[in-house]
Amino acid sequence: MAPHPHVRSAWALAVLVLFAASARASVIWRGDFSTGDLSQWSSMEEVSTDRLRVVPDPLGAARDVLRATVVDGDNPIDSSGNRNELLYTGDDVAGQERWYRWQTLWPADYATEDTWQVFTQWHQYEGGGSPPVEFFAWGDAIYLRVQLDNPDGSVWSAPLERGKWHDFVFHVRWSSDASVGYVELWYDGKLVVARHDCATLFPGTGVYLKQGLYRNDTIIPTQTIFHAGMVVGTTLDDVVPPPAAEVTTAIAPAPSAPAATTSTPAAVSTSGTASEGAQPITGRAGCDEAGSTAFALLFVLAALALRRRRARGVAD
Numbered sequence: 001m002a003p004h005p006h007v008r009s010a011w012a013l014a015v016l017v018l019f020a021a022s023a024r025a026s027v028i029w030r031g032d033f034s035t036g037d038l039s040q041w042s043s044m045e046e047v048s049t050d051r052l053r054v055v056p057d058p059l060g061a062a063r064d065v066l067r068a069t070v071v072d073g074d075n076p077i078d079s080s081g082n083r084n085e086l087l088y089t090g091d092d093v094a095g096q097e098r099w100y101r102w103q104t105l106w107p108a109d110y111a112t113e114d115t116w117q118v119f120t121q122w123h124q125y126e127g128g129g130s131p132p133v134e135f136f137a138w139g140d141a142i143y144l145r146v147q148l149d150n151p152d153g154s155v156w157s158a159p160l161e162r163g164k165w166h167d168f169v170f171h172v173r174w175s176s177d178a179s180v181g182y183v184e185l186w187y188d189g190k191l192v193v194a195r196h197d198c199a200t201l202f203p204g205t206g207v208y209l210k211q212g213l214y215r216n217d218t219i220i221p222t223q224t225i226f227h228a229g230m231v232v233g234t235t236l237d238d239v240v241p242p243p244a245a246e247v248t249t250a251i252a253p254a255p256s257a258p259a260a261t262t263s264t265p266a267a268v269s270t271s272g273t274a275s276e277g278a279q280p281i282t283g284r285a286g287c288d289e290a291g292s293t294a295f296a297l298l299f300v301l302a303a304l305a306l307r308r309r310r311a312r313g314v315a316d
Contacts (some may be wrong), residue, residue, distance in 0.1 A: 026233055026234045026235060026238050027231060027232070027233045027238045027239075028090065028098075028232045028233055028234065028238075029088065029090060029231070029232045030230070030231050030232075031086070031088055031209075031211075031230035031231075031232075032063075032228065032229045032230055032231060033054045033063075033064040033065060033066060033228070034063070034064065036054060036064055037054055038052065038054060038066075038086065041086040041087060041088055042087050042088050042089045042208075043086075043087045043089075044084075044085070044086050044087065045076045045077050045083060045084065045085050045087065045210075045212075046074075046076055046084040046085075046212075047071075047074045047075070047076045047084065050069070051068065051069050051070070051071075051074065051084035052066065052067075052068055052069075052084050052085075052086060052212060053066070053067045053069075054066060054067075055067045057226075057228065058105070058107065058226060059105070059164075059165065063228060063229075064228075065105075065226050065227065065228035065229075066086070066211070066212070066226060066227040066228065067224060067225075067226055068084055068085070068211075068212040068213045068224065068225050068226070068227065069084065069213070069222065069223070069224045070082050070083060070084055070213045070214075070215055070222070070223050070224075071222050072217075072219070072220050072221075072222070073217075075217070079128075080217070081214055081215055081216055081217050082214070082215055082216075082217050082219070083212065083213065083214035083215070084212050084213060085210045085211060085212035085213070085214055086210065086211050086212050087208060087209070087210050088208060088209040088210075088211075088230075088232075089208040090208065090209065090232065091206070092122065092174055092206050092207045092208065092209070093174060093201075093206035094174055094175050094176060094201055094206070095173075095174065095175065096173070096174045097171075097172070097173045097174075097234065098171075098172055098173075098174065098232060098233075098234065099169065099170070099171050099232070099233045099234065099235060099236055099238060099239045100168070100169070100170045100171075100172075100209075100230070100231070100232050100239065101167070101168065101169045101170070101229065101230070101231050101239035101240065102120070102167075102168055102211070102227060102228065102229050102230040102231070103165045103166060103167050103168070103227070103228045103229050104119055104120070104165070104166050104168065104225065104226065104227050104228075105163075105164065105165045105166070105225070105226040105227075105228075106137075106160060106161070106162045106163075106225060107162060107163065107224060107225075107226070108162050108163040109162075110160075110162050110223060110224070110225065111221045111223060112137055112138075112139060112140060112160060112223075113139070113216075113218075113219050113221075114138065114139045115138065115215075115216040115218060115219065116136050116137075116138055116215065116216050117136055117137040117138070117213065117214075117215040117216070117219070117223070118134050118135070118136040118213070118214040118215070119135055119136065119137065119142075119211070119212070119213055119214075119225055119227070120134070120135040120168075120209075120210070120211045120227075121133065121134040121135065121136075121209075121210050121211075121214070122134070122207040122208070122209055122210075123207060123208055123210055124201070124202050124205045124206075124207055125205045125206050125207065125208060126202075126204065126205040127202065127205065130147050130151070131147065131207070131210075132146065132147045132148060132199075132200055132201055132202055132207060133145070133146055133147070133172065133183070133200055133207070134147075135168070137160055139160075140159060140160045141157050141158065141159055141160055142157065142158055142159075142160050143156065143157045144156040144157075144170075144183070144185060144193065146183060146196075146198050146199075146200060148176075148178070148198065148199040148200070148201075148202070149178070149196075149198035149199065155183065155185075155193055155196055155198075156185055156187075156192055156193045158187060158192070165228070166187065166188055167186075167187070167188050167189065168185070168186070168187060169185070169186035169236070169239060169240065170183070170184070170185055170186075171183065171184040171185070171236070172184075172200055173200065174200050174201050174206070174207065175199065175200060175201055176199050176200075176201045176202060176203040176204075177199060178197060178198050178199040179197065181197070181198055181199050181200040181201065182195050182196055182197045182198065182200070183195075183196050183198065183200060184196070209230075209232075211227055211230065212225075212227070213225050
């Protein structure tokens with residue numbers, strides 16, 4: 001006996017919903033310390049195991065975070081500067097479009113200096129020197145610099161605010177061609193860098209992610225910084241969770257992009273301050289929402305099948 005038309009329709013709808021749910025599940029990688037350790041990351045550069053530690057959120061949120069500490073003389077790879085960093089060696093190569101999201105906290109007693117302190121960077125696989133893309137602190141400001149776009153300046157800067165988590169959503173197309181590559185940045189829920197066309201890779205090589213703290217070796221005081229929630233995806237939906245999630249940040253487009261900084265890192269732009277009036281993203285069909293919809297449809301499908309079996313029993 002051929003299946004009832006309603007049963008066929010329910011099967012088709014369930015398959016479509018499941019396919020859509022899997023299509024949206026395009027998170028590439030998580031380095032959010034939800035495992036309670038550093039195992040999500042590919043490797044680490046640290047002088048001892050107390051430098052990069054997974055600890056409870058110092059501000060009391062129910063999650064684990066990274067505490068990165070650098071002491072004068074920390075040089076685990078016998079290179080320039082002092083550092084302790086985590087590494088994720090993904091497939092960030094020419095042509096890839098990526099979204100990254102994470103949070104960083106500078107504690108209230110963070111002692112900054114008028115020199116570079118890199119807290120997140122994408123370093124080239126081949127060759128040394130400065131990375132093509134990096135976020136760093138300098139004095140009482142933080143910066144985004146794209147090396148091939150403006151090696152002596154920055155694309156964006158904002159005041160360094162201590163004692164609170166700051167949310168970064170970074171969108172990049174990796175390319176050594178300035179007409180193909182670009183960056184966008186949301187900081188604390190506000191678009192602070194609209195699409196900025198630039199070369200984001202050195203020719204002939206990809207990049208890998210490094211996060212922790214890497215600083216000029218002229219800095220003497222011990223510094224500690226915290227990172228949380230790193231996630232990498234192919235769309236904004238992948239990295240910004242539904243509003244019901246614990247950590248939600250408003251992502252609201254600004255009317256225009258701030259001008260790129262062309263001065264040395266001593267110049268501070270205040271264009272990156274957070275917008276308190278921005279509203280969280282709503283109406284996103286994330287993986288959890290899609291999964292719930294699919295489950296409901298499968299339940300309806302099972303009910304239809306059971307009803308059909310009972311009808312056949314009555315007929316028999």
